[in-house]
Amino acid sequence: MSEDAAAYRVARGTAASRYGALVAVAGLAVLISLPFWGGRADMRTIVEIAYYLALAQLWNLLAGYAGLVSVGQQAFLGLGGYALFVFAIHAGVHPLAAIPLAGIAAALFAVPTAFIVFRLRGAYFAIGTWVVAEVYMLSFAQISALGGGSGISLPAAVVKGIAAGRMWRETTIYWTGLAIAVGAIALVYLLLRSRHGLALTAIRDSEEASGSLGVDNFRTKIWVYIVAAFGTGMVGALVFLTKLRISPEAGFNVIDWTANVIFIVVIGGIGTIEGPIVGVIVFFVLRELLADFGSWYLIVLGAAAVLMMLRAPQGIWGLIAERFDLRFFPVQRRLVFDPASFSFVAETQEEDKRKP
Amino acid sequence: MEWLDAIIQGVLLGGLYALFATGLSLIFGVMRLVNIAHGDLIVLAAFLGLAMVNGTGVHPLISLIVIVPVMAGIGYALQRGILNLTLGRDILPPLLVTFGLSIIIQNVLLEVFSADTQRLKAGALETASIAIGEQIAIGWFPLIVFLSAVGVIAILQLVLFRTRLGTAFRATSDDHETAALMGIDNRHVFALAMALALAVVALAGTFMAIRTNFSPAIGPARLLYAFEAVIIGGLGSLWGTLAGGVILGVAQAIGAKFHPGGQILAGHVAFLIVLVLRPNGLFPRTRDR
Numbered sequence: 001m002s003e004d005a006a007a008y009r010v011a012r013g014t015a016a017s018r019y020g021a022l023v024a025v026a027g028l029a030v031l032i033s034l035p036f037w038g039g040r041a042d043m044r045t046i047v048e049i050a051y052y053l054a055l056a057q058l059w060n061l062l063a064g065y066a067g068l069v070s071v072g073q074q075a076f077l078g079l080g081g082y083a084l085f086v087f088a089i090h091a092g093v094h095p096l097a098a099i100p101l102a103g104i105a106a107a108l109f110a111v112p113t114a115f116i117v118f119r120l121r122g123a124y125f126a127i128g129t130w131v132v133a134e135v136y137m138l139s140f141a142q143i144s145a146l147g148g149g150s151g152i153s154l155p156a157a158v159v160k161g162i163a164a165g166r167m168w169r170e171t172t173i174y175w176t177g178l179a180i181a182v183g184a185i186a187l188v189y190l191l192l193r194s195r196h197g198l199a200l201t202a203i204r205d206s207e208e209a210s211g212s213l214g215v216d217n218f219r220t221k222i223w224v225y226i227v228a229a230f231g232t233g234m235v236g237a238l239v240f241l242t243k244l245r246i247s248p249e250a251g252f253n254v255i256d257w258t259a260n261v262i263f264i265v266v267i268g269g270i271g272t273i274e275g276p277i278v279g280v281i282v283f284f285v286l287r288e289l290l291a292d293f294g295s296w297y298l299i300v301l302g303a304a305a306v307l308m309m310l311r312a313p314q315g316i317w318g319l320i321a322e323r324f325d326l327r328f329f330p331v332q333r334r335l336v337f338d339p340a341s342f343s344f345v346a347e348t349q350e351e352d353k354r355k356p
Numbered sequence: 357m358e359w360l361d362a363i364i365q366g367v368l369l370g371g372l373y374a375l376f377a378t379g380l381s382l383i384f385g386v387m388r389l390v391n392i393a394h395g396d397l398i399v400l401a402a403f404l405g406l407a408m409v410n411g412t413g414v415h416p417l418i419s420l421i422v423i424v425p426v427m428a429g430i431g432y433a434l435q436r437g438i439l440n441l442t443l444g445r446d447i448l449p450p451l452l453v454t455f456g457l458s459i460i461i462q463n464v465l466l467e468v469f470s471a472d473t474q475r476l477k478a479g480a481l482e483t484a485s486i487a488i489g490e491q492i493a494i495g496w497f498p499l500i501v502f503l504s505a506v507g508v509i510a511i512l513q514l515v516l517f518r519t520r521l522g523t524a525f526r527a528t529s530d531d532h533e534t535a536a537l538m539g540i541d542n543r544h545v546f547a548l549a550m551a552l553a554l555a556v557v558a559l560a561g562t563f564m565a566i567r568t569n570f571s572p573a574i575g576p577a578r579l580l581y582a583f584e585a586v587i588i589g590g591l592g593s594l595w596g597t598l599a600g601g602v603i604l605g606v607a608q609a610i611g612a613k614f615h616p617g618g619q620i621l622a623g624h625v626a627f628l629i630v631l632v633l634r635p636n637g638l639f640p641r642t643r644d645r
Contacts, residue, residue: 069451071392116628119635120587122447123390127583128631131624134580138621149617254576259459266452295463302463306456309449310441 008337012193012330020328031178035171043170047177047242049284051235054184055257056264056276058231061188063262064271065200066224067207069122072129074258075113075136076106076229078251080236082140085246088158090145095154095162096176099237106233109136110226118222130254137252151247159244173242180238184231189273191227192331196220201331204271255298266305269315273329278317357491362609364492370585370605371502372567374598375560376578377585378508379553381597384586386525386549387443387532392454395579396461397554401427401561402570403465406474416476416566424558431554435547443546458575465572476565501563505601508556509594515552516594525549529592577620584627590637599638603630 035043055073062068083102087093093101113132120128141149163172191197199220202210211217240246250256260283268279283301290297312319320326380394391397401423408419438457442449484496516522524545527535532542564570564578581604589600604623611622630637 063448067447069448071455116632119631123392123451124583124587126451127390127392127580130576131580131584131627134577135621135624135628138617138624142615142617142621255459259455262452262455266456270448295466299460299463299467302456302459306438306453306460309452309456310438313449 010333012333014327014330016326016328017330028178028182032175035167035174040170043174044242045284047174047238049280050177050181051239052261052264052283053181053276053280054235055232055261056268056280057184057188057273058228058235059258059261060265060270060273060276061191061224062228064265064275065192065204066221067203068221068225069126070129070225070228071126071254071258071262072117072131072133073228073232073261074252074254074256075129075133076110076232077236077239077257078133078136078140078246078248079106079109080233081240081246081251082146083233084237084240085146085152085154089152089155095158095241096172099176099180099234099241102237103230103234106236107226107230110229113229114222114225118218118225133252133254137248140251141248147247149248151245151250153245154241162241173238176241177238180235184235185273185277187227187231189329189331192273196223197331200224259298260301263301263305265315267301267308267315269317269319269321270313272315272317272321273331274321274327275315275317278320279315282316357489359610359613361492362613363606364494365498366606366609367602368494368498368502368605369609370598370602371498371505372560372563372601373581373585373604374505374601375501375508375556375563376582377589377597377601378505378512378594379556379560380579380582381586381589381592381594382512382556383549383553385592386529387546389439389443389450389546390454391439392451392579393458393461393575394454394557394582395577396458396465396575397427397430397557398561398564398578398582399465399570399572399575400430400461401554401558402476402565403469403474403572404558405476405562405565406469409476416478416562417481420559420562423562424555427558427561428551428555431550431552431557432547434554435550436543439550440543440546458579462572462575469572471571471573473569473571474565475569476562478566482566497566501567504559504563505598508559509598512552512556512594521545521548581623584623587637588627588630590640593637593639596637596639603638 031046034046055077059070059073062070062073080102083105084095084098087098087101088095113129117125117128117132140146146152159169162169192200199210199215202213202215203217203220207217236251240251243250264279264283265276266279267282268277269275282304286301286304287297290300308315314322376395376398380391383389383391404426405416405419405423408414408422409416412419434457438453439450442453478497481497481500485493486496486499487493514522516525524535524540527538527540528542528545535545536542585600585604586597587600588603589596589598603626607626608619608623611625612619614622
């Protein structure tokens, strides 16, 4: 019997994931080399795509896996953005070094925030996070050292300190953007493949069941919330390093930093790593197509998300994955039957050989 | 005296917040639905009132005869056509669908009415007041709003506890599967609850439009006030919601006394303090499973 059992093994990688990894590495190499042959406008667009991709991955980790539907992630984006200005202007930290520090600052703020919003559940949690984000926005508008309601700019001296020459400054920010997007995907992927990922997927599928099997739901959720705040804070620092100016309304903007991100994840496919990637592509294509029609792109995006949620809640990627059984980021464990090591088959094959 | 005045004005403002919150509280009570588009529906009602007042020249309060049934109809259709499809064990679909609706309503209003701030003109009613003593005056209009809130909640209580419809609401709220077995059509009952909620929203939106400036972008803030009033008061309790609205209004009025920019912040902070000290609100009746 034990030999028969050996014929089954737990597999994680898929053909798609192996070929996909090769294509991704090649694509990333092309993107890294872009500053040497591409235009400045392309670089700016790609940085924007990169930070939206990172935000979408982080929101998906919260809502798609931990069941924490936050409408208040703009709180940590704004905090990260302001942290960049505080570290760079008032503490003289190099702006690039300030990015991870901004993530840590956002994570520190996430601890007391979680203490308050975790008293609310489900939909109430969603609106509670929004209230807290408003409180941060209104509070930062009162801090005159940070420009109050009208905001603050990054001084020219600090900007020049990023790197020598405009070309290198833009290239540095561009590479940082790529690194943050890749980092966010890697963070979510590795987290989901770990022991904690198993707990998270269990929580996603059924909170009661995961709780009864010994997963500490509350603890896991708190940690995911803090990790997401850390990542969102870093993205916030990057966003305002590209914009060079922050105000409470820009930093804590619910449309820019949460509504768009939710639409990206819902349209692409919630609860998968591929979903946000597909969603971010759809988002930028729609935005380009509808660029001349004012707020219509938000109406179309909202309608697409509503339709998606009603008709195909698994999103575009969910539909593709179902149809073609594709998985580029294998986070699940599959049982594979391996005929070569199945003793019965092996013996019959031996016998076949012995026959004349 | 100044403080007493602030508190009185805060209580009256709280009446408006209670009206914002009543619809939200009712639909949560009946179908456990949290409608993120609630604030934008209040603003939609305000713009419908504006369009009608501008188009026909009637007094805003007369326009309610049309706006209330129109919003109720929108509520019925919205629930039957879209929101009923999202109800189930999973909290994501109703949240994300109403969030999408919120963004759609905001931007459609923006396209149709532009981003300009508007106001409904109510003539002499806007400034009429009763003087109490030397320094305190109570505006007739805020008083009417407050008394309307009390009246609406009293009527809803009668509907909930004295009518067959109310029995159906409470039955589906307690256990919608058993209610369905007893011959209640949940889809219809839910749609009636949303219609009733949006009838109140029509009243709230029109009062808001007379009282303050409004624009397509202010919906989310109204949602937050409504939500805070519901949570402060305790889930599922309509009188609690009135108390929650009053507490929020008073907190904002006191905050405004301390600091010009402190009004809204003080309201949010009061909400967070209640949340930390009494997570179930002050007068909870329903538990959020």
